[in-house]
Amino acid sequence: MLQTTPPQHAAIEAFGAYRPARVVTNDELATRVDTSDEWITTRVGIKERRYAAAHETVVSMAVEAGRDALGKAGVAGGEVDLLIVATCTAPSQLPSAAPQVAHLLGASAPGAYDVNAACAGFCYSLAQASHAIQAGAAQKALVIGVEKLTDWIDHDDRTTSIIFADGAGAAVVGRSGAQGIGPTVWGSAGDRPEAIIIRSRDQLLEMDGRAVFRWATTEVRAEVDRICGASGLSLRDIDIFVPHQANMRIIDNMLRALDFRDDVVVARDIALAGNTSAASIPLAIDTLLDAGQATSGDKVLTIGFGAGLTFAGQVFEMP
Numbered sequence: 001m002l003q004t005t006p007p008q009h010a011a012i013e014a015f016g017a018y019r020p021a022r023v024v025t026n027d028e029l030a031t032r033v034d035t036s037d038e039w040i041t042t043r044v045g046i047k048e049r050r051y052a053a054a055h056e057t058v059v060s061m062a063v064e065a066g067r068d069a070l071g072k073a074g075v076a077g078g079e080v081d082l083l084i085v086a087t088c089t090a091p092s093q094l095p096s097a098a099p100q101v102a103h104l105l106g107a108s109a110p111g112a113y114d115v116n117a118a119c120a121g122f123c124y125s126l127a128q129a130s131h132a133i134q135a136g137a138a139q140k141a142l143v144i145g146v147e148k149l150t151d152w153i154d155h156d157d158r159t160t161s162i163i164f165a166d167g168a169g170a171a172v173v174g175r176s177g178a179q180g181i182g183p184t185v186w187g188s189a190g191d192r193p194e195a196i197i198i199r200s201r202d203q204l205l206e207m208d209g210r211a212v213f214r215w216a217t218t219e220v221r222a223e224v225d226r227i228c229g230a231s232g233l234s235l236r237d238i239d240i241f242v243p244h245q246a247n248m249r250i251i252d253n254m255l256r257a258l259d260f261r262d263d264v265v266v267a268r269d270i271a272l273a274g275n276t277s278a279a280s281i282p283l284a285i286d287t288l289l290d291a292g293q294a295t296s297g298d299k300v301l302t303i304g305f306g307a308g309l310t311f312a313g314q315v316f317e318m319p
């Protein structure tokens, strides 16, 4: 029998975000592809999104979001001993982004790696950070969801170019007197790899929108109750629902079928952020915090879902 560290509790200490400066409206997209503000607004619920400039890279946006979260938590970069970057748009196959992000944030030789679970990446990574702290493998973790999807979409394809966008969101996770992050429910459906796919480094994203929509509003939706139950709660106990910001109609469809309280706060960041894959959940939470729609101690239910197919979610207490 080997020696182990005693189990610890983990909680989120703060969120942070980075949004590229450039706002791209539906009208601007309609000058390039055959679409309209009316079609995008009613079918997807996006009004505008952010596009990163050349100097805004996966690494630089992750650093900015991470710095924002560390500042809000009052944590120095040097205290971070685990850094996880959730991304499916890292510019190089090797090295991964996380060690560079850690170095630029002044973290001293932390565990650092990328997670590619597409739009579920933030929830997978939050689970890993929580597990590492609970197991004593880390004391202060930084989890960053970041994407530069505009490098990987065909800007002449109206079915994908109107949806995807860029940005970064981050969370600081640390030891706590009580567990603030509930058990993660995660899973995959590897029989549908082609639903959202980038076939190789020299090819662009392809998506079967209808298949993704159907999966999200049937199989993924059914997981929301399981996520809640894993924390010993009912949907009526949830104060804030933060689904992956994929499509406003998917969010509305989920809400109609789920027994949340009437006063549950629902993240609808997609309207102004577009679909930023692994960054969408922490960006949406940052928006709610900025707008004063979230209070410390609120019970937040998240669910991320996307390419793979993969999904993951958990309940946590708002810092």
Ligand SMILES: CC(C)(COP(=O)(O)OP(=O)(O)OC[C@H]1O[C@@H](n2cnc3c(N)ncnc32)[C@H](O)[C@@H]1OP(=O)(O)O)[C@@H](O)C(=O)NCCC(=O)NCCS
Pocket: 034, 035, 036, 039, 040, 043, 044, 119, 158, 159, 162, 163, 196, 207, 208, 209, 210, 212, 213, 246, 247, 250, 275, 305, 306, 307
């Ligand atoms: C992509 C999506 C918005 C398409 O909406 P939809 O209602 O399923 O639309 P369809 O694909 O059935 O297409 C309906 C019509 O609109 C057209 N259309 C597609 N994109 C359009 C656009 N940007 N502007 C105008 N018309 C468009 C189609 O060509 C089609 O025309 P047709 O009937 O003449 O053939 C929708 O399927 C979706 O949101 N899916 C989920 C995608 C998602 O969440 N992806 C990320 C997961 S992480």
